[in-house]
Each structure stands twice: as C-alpha cells, then as structure tokens.
Amino acid sequence: MNNDKSINPSNWLEHPNNEWSFQNIETLFSTQRIHRGDQKPSEFILKNEPLDKIEFYNLEQKKQTIRQMLINGCADSFLVLKRGVIIYEEYFNGMNQSSIHLINSISKNFLGMLTGIIEKNKLIDVDKKVSEYLPEFSQSVFSETTLRHALDMTAAVQYDETYDNPNADFWHETSTVGWSPSLAMENPPSLLDFALSLKEKEQLDGGFYHYRTILTNIIAITIEAATGKKMSNLLETLLWQKLRPEQDLLMVVDNKGYPYMGAGLNACTRDLARFGQMLLQQGIFNGNEVIPSSWIQETTNANQVYKDNFSKDPFGQLFVNGHYKNQTIVDKNGCLYCLGIYGQCVYINPKFETVIVKLSSQPSPAIPKLLIESVIAMNKIASSA
Numbered sequence: 001m002n003n004d005k006s007i008n009p010s011n012w013l014e015h016p017n018n019e020w021s022f023q024n025i026e027t028l029f030s031t032q033r034i035h036r037g038d039q040k041p042s043e044f045i046l047k048n049e050p051l052d053k054i055e056f057y058n059l060e061q062k063k064q065t066i067r068q069m070l071i072n073g074c075a076d077s078f079l080v081l082k083r084g085v086i087i088y089e090e091y092f093n094g095m096n097q098s099s100i101h102l103i104n105s106i107s108k109n110f111l112g113m114l115t116g117i118i119e120k121n122k123l124i125d126v127d128k129k130v131s132e133y134l135p136e137f138s139q140s141v142f143s144e145t146t147l148r149h150a151l152d153m154t155a156a157v158q159y160d161e162t163y164d165n166p167n168a169d170f171w172h173e174t175s176t177v178g179w180s181p182s183l184a185m186e187n188p189p190s191l192l193d194f195a196l197s198l199k200e201k202e203q204l205d206g207g208f209y210h211y212r213t214i215l216t217n218i219i220a221i222t223i224e225a226a227t228g229k230k231m232s233n234l235l236e237t238l239l240w241q242k243l244r245p246e247q248d249l250l251m252v253v254d255n256k257g258y259p260y261m262g263a264g265l266n267a268c269t270r271d272l273a274r275f276g277q278m279l280l281q282q283g284i285f286n287g288n289e290v291i292p293s294s295w296i297q298e299t300t301n302a303n304q305v306y307k308d309n310f311s312k313d314p315f316g317q318l319f320v321n322g323h324y325k326n327q328t329i330v331d332k333n334g335c336l337y338c339l340g341i342y343g344q345c346v347y348i349n350p351k352f353e354t355v356i357v358k359l360s361s362q363p364s365p366a367i368p369k370l371l372i373e374s375v376i377a378m379n380k381i382a383s384s385a
Contacts (some may be wrong), residue, residue, distance in 0.1 A: 009181050015074070015363035018342065019093040022076065022102040022361050025266050026250055029178045032232045032259075034240050034249035042244040042274060042286055044086045049385065051080055051088040056380040058373050069377045073343050073370045074362045076101060077269040081277055081355040082385050091269075093361065100250055100266045101359045104340025107251075107265035108216045110235065110275070112151060112327025113283075115219065116295030117238045124226045126151060130218055133226040141198050142218060144205045150215040150222075151326050154309065158200035159212040163341060163365035169198075170213055177252050177260045190256040191217050209309040209316070209324050213262035216327065220261035231259040242290045243278060245271040263340065269357050276346045276355035279336055299326040300334055300350075318372065335379075341365035347378045354382040 009028055012021035021028060052067040070078055076095045080088040095101065118124050124133070126147040131137040137145070141157045149155040160168040175183040176191050188194050195218055202210070220231055227234065232251060240249050249271070252264030267275075274285065283291030302323040310316040310323045321332035329337040338346035343360025356378045362370060 009178050013179075013342075015361065018361040019074075019076065022342070022359075023093075023095060023099050025100075025102050025252065030253050030255065031264075031266075032230075032251050032253050032257075034232050034236045034251060036245045036248050037236075037241040039241070039244055041246040044081075044270065044273075045084070046086050046089070048089065049087045051381055051385055052090070054377075054381060054384055056377050058376070059369060064373070064377075066377055066381065069373055070358075073358070073374055074360050075343070075358055076361055077357065077359045079269050079273050079357045080381060080385065081273050081357075083353045084277060086270075086273070087385055089269075095269075095359070097270060098247060098268060100247055100268050102264075102266050102340075102342075102344075103272065103359070104263045104342060104344050105213070105216075106272070106338045106340045106344050106346055107261050107263055108213075108327040109338040109346070110239070110265060111216055111220055111223075111261045112299070113279070113291045113295070114235060114239050115147070115151060115223065116283075116291050116298075116326065118223060118227065118234070120292045120295070124223060130222045133222045136192070136196060137218075137222075140196050141201055142195065145218070146205070147219060147222060149205045150219045152306070153209050153211050153215055153324060153327075154206050155212070155215055155218075156201040156203055156205040156207070157198055157212065157214060158202040159198065159214050161212055173214060173217070174263075176254045177264065190254045191258040191260065192221055192256070195221070207309075209306075209313050211313065211315065211324075216262040217258070217260065220259045224259075230257070231261065239290060242288060243271065243274040243285055245274060247271055269359060272346050272357045272359075273355055276338070276348050276357065280348050280350055280353065280355055295326070299328050300330050300336065302330070318368075318375075335382075337375075339371075343367075343370060343374075345374065345378075347375075347382075349379070349382040352382040352385075354385070356381065 058064040145155045161170040162168045171180045174180045247268040250266035252260040278285040282293040283296045306323040319331045336348040343362040345358045347356040
C-alpha cells in the first residue's frame with residue numbers, strides 16, 4: 001500500500017493511491033470525530049470458516065470463488081457475521097481491525113437511520129418542507145421539497161451524479177469539502193451555498209426516484225437547523241455510542257463545518273458490522289433500542305408506488321421489484337444494501353441472519369460488473385454459510 005507523501009487532494013482518488021487515502025482521510029481533509037466514548041466495546045464471538053472457497057456463478061456464468069471476487073473487487077476488508085458471530089474476517093492493503101476507512105455513501109444510511117430517531121423524539125417532521133426549518137431554502141429550487149422527498153430521492157432538483165463525467169454536479173459539490181480542488185474556484189465555498197446555487201428542476205417534488213447526493217446533504221443541514229445541534233453530537237449521542245463501537249466515527253466537513261453526510265463518514269469494519277447487526281435486529285443492539293423498530297419496518301416495507309418509481313432507475317433494474325426508502329436500497333427479498341462508490345458495502349439479509357461488510361479501493365467510482373458479482377456472492381454466502 002502506497003503511503004508516499006505525494007498523495008494529496010488532487011490525486012487521492014486515483015488507484016492505487018486510494019488504497020492508502022481511503023484509510024487516511026483525516027490527514028487529507030477537514031474532519032470531525034464522533035467519539036466512541038469510554039464504554040467497553042460490545043464483544044463478538046469468532047468462529048472463522050473458509051468462506052473464501054465458496055463458489056458462485058459470475059456474470060459470464062463461470063464459477064468464481066469468493067476469494068477471486070475479493071481480489072477482483074480490490075477489497076480492503078471483508079467480514080461476515082452470521083447470527084451475530086463473526087465467521088469470516090480478512091484485511092488487505094495494510095488495513096487491520098482498527099483501521100478507519102472511508103465508507104462513501106454508506107454515510108447516507110447512517111443519516112437515514114438517525115432521521116428516524118430524531119423524528120421519534122419529535123424534533124422534526126419528515127413530511128414538512130425543508131424551508132420550514134431553514135428559511136434560506138424558501139426561495140430556492142428546494143422550496144417545495146420535504147424531508148420525505150429528500151430521504152427517498154424523489155425531490156425536484158436537477159443534479160447530475162454521473163461519476164465518469166468529471167464536470168458532473170456531484171464532483172462540483174465535492175469541491176466544497178476539498179475532494180475536487182481543481183473545481184473549487186467554480187463553486188460556492190460551502191455545502192449549503194452550493195445547494196442554494198442550484199436553479200433547475202428535473203421533475204416535480206415527489207416524482208420518480210433519482211439518486212442525488214445533494215439531497216442527503218440537504219437533510220443533514222436541515223436537521224442541524226431543526227435541532228440546534230451539530231451532526232457530530234447527534235450521531236455521537238443518539239446512534240454511534242449506543243453501538244458500543246471499537247473506534248471513533250470520522251466525518252468530513254466543509255470549511256463552515258457543515259457535515260458531508262452524502263459520502264464523508266469513515267469507520268472500521270467491525271463497527272460497520274455492529275451497525276448492520278443492529279439493522280438486522282430491527283433497530284435493537286445489546287438489548288437496547290437504537291433505531292425505532294417502526295422506522296426499520298417503514299424502510300423495509302414499501303407500496304407499489306415506491307417500487308414503480310425505483311424500477312425506472314438503473315439501480316431498480318439491478319434490484320428488480322426492490323425499492324429505495326429512507327436512504328436505503330431494499331431488494332424483493334427484504335435484504336438491505338448500504339452501498340458506496342469505489343466498492344463499499346454493508347449487506348443485511350434478515351432471512352439468513354447475515355451481515356456482510358466489504359470495504360474496497362476500486363479503480364473507479366462505479367463498476368457495475370463488480371457490484372453485481374459482489375451481490376451474487378453475498379447472497380450465496382448468506383444462503384450457504
């Protein structure tokens with residue numbers, strides 16, 4: 001793994017530089033720590049099994065082992081939890097049990113679940129417009145957008161998230177947190193200012209599902225305004241410390257302190273397994289409620305409107321008869337997928353009581369073949385182990 005000082009904000013996403021940078025975000029960008037607290041970490045039972053020898057049929061209908069999937073997918077870590085027991089755990093590229101790794105859009109799932117806690121506490125109403133909590137939005141493209149629209153990616157705003165387009169809105173937005181420094185001079189200085197700079201709509205609010213990271217950041221900024229508390233404090237007290245984690249959670253922020261919840265969290269592999277196990281257990285962890293079970297049930301159950309909206313998107317074609325709700329993909333079998341670019345994944349399969357964490361440093365943001373084959377492999381592990 002390259003840890004040369006030549007890795008910087010201009011080349012950190014290039015492969016193999018990202019094998020190092022994804023484990024060292026704190027040295028490259030502005031961050032805030034969500035502290036784990038002084039409590040003893042929750043314990044795992046370890047029972048390693050040779051799961052890497054399990055075979056599945058890849059897209060070419062050829063047999064492939066889990067080991068080959070991990071190598072092809074540039075895995076940095078891989079952990080399988082079955083009925084709460086770790087039955088496989090392996091690290092690559094200098095990563096270890098304590099290493100904190102960028103999780104990209106798995107950050108969205110954390111925010112989606114945190115929103116459920118905050119709503120239960122009656123600090124927000126997800127059916128209210130974001131402009132009711134933050135007046136700056138009242139004269140913007142988000143004037144009619146509710147938190148529900150943002151949670152389910154059905155808002156009106158026009159925003160291009162085509163990762164292989166270097167001029168996409170997604171990359172312009174990342175410049176506000178230092179990720180795309182070559183674009184910084186073209187954009188406002190903060191996540192909020194960037195959101196307010198967007199002027200076009202692609203549909204009516206409440207329309208079709210279209211994945212846009214800007215909507216997650218809108219949720220985070222709105223929640224801070226509604227509660228009067230920083231996102232780091234909300235995550236720390238309401239969610240993170242309740243998982244009794246091993247490590248701190250790390251969050252990328254812009255120069256005004258706004259949280260980059262669209263893609264900026266960093267966590268260790270075992271702590272992500274704790275998060276996944278909590279979701280598997282309907283929001284319960286160590287006998288205590290972390291997320292309201294009603295919010296988990298709302299997330300996993302969706303009516304036909306949700307399924308139809310999702311089906312028109314490329315993700316909907318991969319997860320046929322699935323849906324997207326509360327920042328989370330759910331397939332037709334009730335499995336939850338927390339996904340991030342460059343190969344990040346937390347997979348939750350309630351039927352087979354399986355949680356799988358895969359962190360990676362793939363050579364480009366979105367490689368459909370690698371995603372599809374990892375989904376096939378994880379489903380095979382869940383049903384076989």
